[in-house]
Structure formats: C-alpha cells, structure tokens
Amino acid sequence: MITDLRKSKRYTDFLPISVSVKSGIKNSFVAGPFSGRIVDISRHGACLLMTQVMSKSFHVFHSTKEDDSLFLELYINIPPDLVAFAIPARPVWMNTFNMEDIRAFRMGVDFLMNPDGGKMKRLERIMGQKQKQREKNWKSMTMAMAKKIE
DSSP, X not given: OOOXXXXXXXXXXXXXXXXXXXXXXXXXXXXXXXXXEEEEEOSSEEEEEESOOEETTEETTHHHHHOTTEEEEEEEEETTTTEEEEEEEEEEEEEEEEETTEEEEEEEXXXXXXXXXXXXXXXXXXXXXXHHHHHHHHHHHHHHHHHHHO
C-alpha cells in the first residue's frame, strides 16, 4: 500500500506559467523566462511541465540546486480574469515526460511562502474559479493521448 505523505491536498490543473531564476543576494534575474504549465498544485508546492529547462549552460533545476542563493519565481496568470501571481519556489525533483511525440520535463517545486498566509489563501480562492473545468480538460487530453499510444 502506498501512503500519500503530502502536506496538503493537491489539485489537478493546467495553468500556463512563466518560470524565471532569481538571485536572492542580488535580487536580479539570472535566467529565463521559461514557459511551462502547472499540472498540479497545493498550498506547499506544484508539479510543473516544461518543454525547456536549459538556456546556454544554465539548467533551471541543476544550477538552482547547486547554488542556494538562487530560487525560481513562478508567474501565473489565472483564468478567467488572468489574475497575476508571482510565487517564489525551490526545485525538489525532476524527471522526463514522454508521450507520443511530446518530450518535456516534469519538475516538482516547493513554494517559499507561508502555506497558510494571505497570499496563498487568495491564490487558492482565485484558482478555485473554473478549476474543475481546467482539470477536466487536462484529464481528457491526457487520456486521449494515452489511448493513441495503445
């Protein structure tokens, strides 16, 4: 039996994001922006789907893991009203995502903000709008792709 040890409930979603790498020391951008999608999210973190993780010799996951002064800044524009949020995060894990001709990377991140704070509660409330429809769209798309592979 597999036990889910997550700190908070995850919601399946398919939100467009932009990922940049910032230096906490210089408060400046180091790399990015890289485009991607949030495929699931909770108050503590998210799973990102990204088609690109390198820019020249900078690797979003490995370079950030090697330098503790660097962190990710996720920019989310949440439909339907395109409310903009910037969330600081740290990468935790990464693996490849392959489905038919699609080659991408999945990356797990932990948020660097209070999961019970006002900003996270506001994000959760705004994301709740139309979330079920986005979840349904993502699941139907991945199931259709999986059927093509079979």
